Amino acid sequence: MNRSELTHLDVNKLFEERSIDEIIEIEKLLDAEIERKRNDLRSMVGDRYKDILAASDAIKSMKTISENIVFNIEEITKTCELLIGTNNSSTLIAAEDTEIEKQRNxxxxxxxxxxxxxxxxxxxxxxxxxxxxxxxxxxxxxxxxxxxxxxxxxxxxxxxxxxxxxxxxxxxxxxxxxxxxxxEKLESVEITPEETSQNLNALMLIENQTNDQLLSIFIRHRKTALQTVISTQYSSVRLQIAAMVKCLITTVLLLHDCFIYNDSKNGLLWEELNNIVGExxxxxxxxxxxxxxxxxxxxxxxxxxxxxxxxxxxxxxxENKQVDSKIVESWLKSTKEKVQEGLKKNLQLVTTVKGLFLVREESLKIELPDSWSKVCADLQLPENFNIWYYFFQKLITSRAENLISTIIRNSLHDIKNDISASLKNGLKVGKSELDLRWYAWKEDSGDVSKFENDHTGLTMKTKGFSHSVVNLCEKLDQQFLALLEDVSQYLHGTEYNAMSSIPYLLNDYKFKRKFIDKEELENHLMLETSKYSLEIPKYLIDFLSDETGTDLVAKSLLSARFLQASCSLCASFQKCCEFGNEPGEWRKICDTFTKTSHSLWMNWVNSTVAKTTDEVTSLSDVSPESMMEFLSRWDEIEIQEQTEEKIFKSQIKVPLKPSIPLTNLLVQLNQHLSQILPYTLPKPIHVNFIEANINVILKEYEGIASKDLNQIQALQFLLDVRFLTTLCVPRENSQMVNFAQSICDKLRSKIDPFDLDVFYSYLQNNVRKAISQSQTLFGCLLPSTTQLMNLGTYTKNKEQELNPSLMAFSIPSTNAWFPLLPITVPSQKLPGQTKPEFTETLPKPSKSTPKKTTQDPASMMRQGAVSLFGNFSTDWFS
Structure with missing residues (x-):
């Protein structure tokens, strides 16, 4: 029912149509409406007739005052008349009046x-x-x-x-x-010294507190103010910590201004108190x-x-009043605990080291008064006392260390997932790590890049790092690059790209103190990176522990190359391990990665050994039919023997080359090496590959030497073993050398001693010739460059040994790059050809002359091409 209906009610009709409860409710609405009308009327009268009402009140007051004045005048008149009439009143009346007056007073x-x-x-x-x-x-x-x-x-x-x-x-x-x-006032976050001294004096006046008691009360209230800041919800942790710093700075300044004298004057507390209770x-x-x-x-x-x-x-x-040092020490201790407890949860909201940098910057923006050092000295605070560094710095450093550990741990977890995905998906693609020739010998548009050190194209092909390996290394490096970018501003005050410049002056104490935890965090970053990165080799070993067969070999090769590439391609990863300019941790990681890589390479070596073991049985068939099929052409040599009467001439036949089964085995081994790009194979693995496979072949020859062989077979097998030993058995492996020598002794025992004495020198010459002729084909099976030194072949220096060239598939017998084409006729001078105007002679090496000179690769290739096609036009096609 609205207001208009309430003012036009028909009472008789209302009682006819409504129930009693409804009538009661309507009555309540009417009473409320009446009261509202009354209030509106009062308000209207008060607004419209305010002046009239005020005048009415003033008139009434004037009337009352006037009546009182008239009444008092009449009383005075009566009193005067009474005094005149009773001038000679007695002393008793006067005494009575005095007593009455005293009572009235x-x-x-x-x-x-x-x-x-x-x-x-x-x-x-x-x-x-x-x-x-x-x-x-x-x-x-x-x-x-x-x-x-x-x-x-x-x-x-x-x-x-x-x-x-x-x-x-x-x-x-x-x-x-x-x-x-x-x-409430003393527990306010922001309060002036004047307000503080007034409220402390109020407490002192009411409770009659001593100086130490008042100091304890003041500190207790300031602790509550700090707790208020900690409990308050801020838009960011950065603003909350800045507010806490302001609160603590305010507490120190209030403590000094109120309780400590300044310039031979009492503190505000005592000055104000003296103005209240002083004489x-x-x-x-x-x-x-x-x-x-x-x-x-x-x-x-x-x-x-x-x-x-x-x-x-x-x-x-x-004067010279000092606060109790025990109370101040207790405040420092309890405040540090409170700050630590209050920030424990809040700092968990900061998930990046850059966020901690912003927190520190916001807090250090707060300016301290010029008299801060004197304030701290008067309060007997620690030397070089600073609110941020005393209460907050260790917490921020600890959080930074936790963040660094967490980021590195998460990064390594992501890398493990990437490795797992690459190993699982690598087998689904037809082009796997088992044969990289499809990758190394295929020309791509991105092989030659306009940018330096971009780890693409020929650079990766020369190292045998496929796209899968490079992608894994890029992901690994990106993780640590993100970490470096995150910590750079906190540690150096600049972005990571600008880290080459010194961010602060060497003698600037303020800036040095700002980065006080720089060395600690760098060492932590270095140690954590080293600690968690060493889990990568363990993860690879565990991941491959259940693999067998071809899958094991393919995944082992990918894992081994990834570990090798990580040591050379991941600059950010290396930077994290050398943050403190200590290469020891990086060397430790590289050694572990290399060791694990070699162990993974051995899976491939073992697979090749297993294949060689299956195929070497072709040597054991010594039946005449097989020998007719396997023996190559022998060398016919005419020998002369002179006596007193005449000269006797005779012809002997000596094996000229290794047997065909042995050649097939060596070609197969060479094929295994070519599939995994032999110039990228680590030297220890290369030697292990040769030793393990050659050992299997020698054991087979050991069994053959124990059989009943004729002299022809013994001579052929003797040349095979000598060829194999001279070409592939390392000189430093005395055990294998002695083993091969024992096999040769068994084979020599099956040859007529007289014939052996005649044939052996020619046999040795044929071994040298066979090696010289086949070193290009079997160059990958040479364990080192010094292997054929006794045969007069070309050897490379140590630098070339450590950094094999792309084209060094074999060790040629001359200094020329391509000795593969036989020269059928001597070179002839072309018409019109003139000698060069000058020739360059190389100086003899000396102590002052560098051992190696650099030459433009492009010019070397042009010179090689000119030499090659020059031979084509003169010798080969003549």
Missing amino acids: EERVLLIQVRLAIFLNEQIWVALDSGNNLDATQYYLLAQHIYMGLNLTKKEYLGKLPLLDHLKLNLVTLRTKIFQNVT NAAYTLSKLELPVTPLVSYIPDIIKQFRPKLKMSNTSGQ
């Missing part, structure tokens, strides 16, 4: 005290509402003093003033309110603007001259 004194108590009650509330707690405290003490004086008044008067009980209860409430306001301090009543009344003259002197007093002499001898 007592009543007036009591009345003014009661009025003062009421007035002070109002002034205390006014002072509390305006935030002036110190004035409220002084008024409270004065009111309490008045109340105590009233208690000493005669009981017959007190009985007539029940208002005093109400005043007593009100004083208790005011005391509680003063304590509440003082506590020259103004009386408390003089600070009040009393209402105009004749009763003011009846205020007792004990009230007029009241000022607060303290039992202890807090206002004297405060």
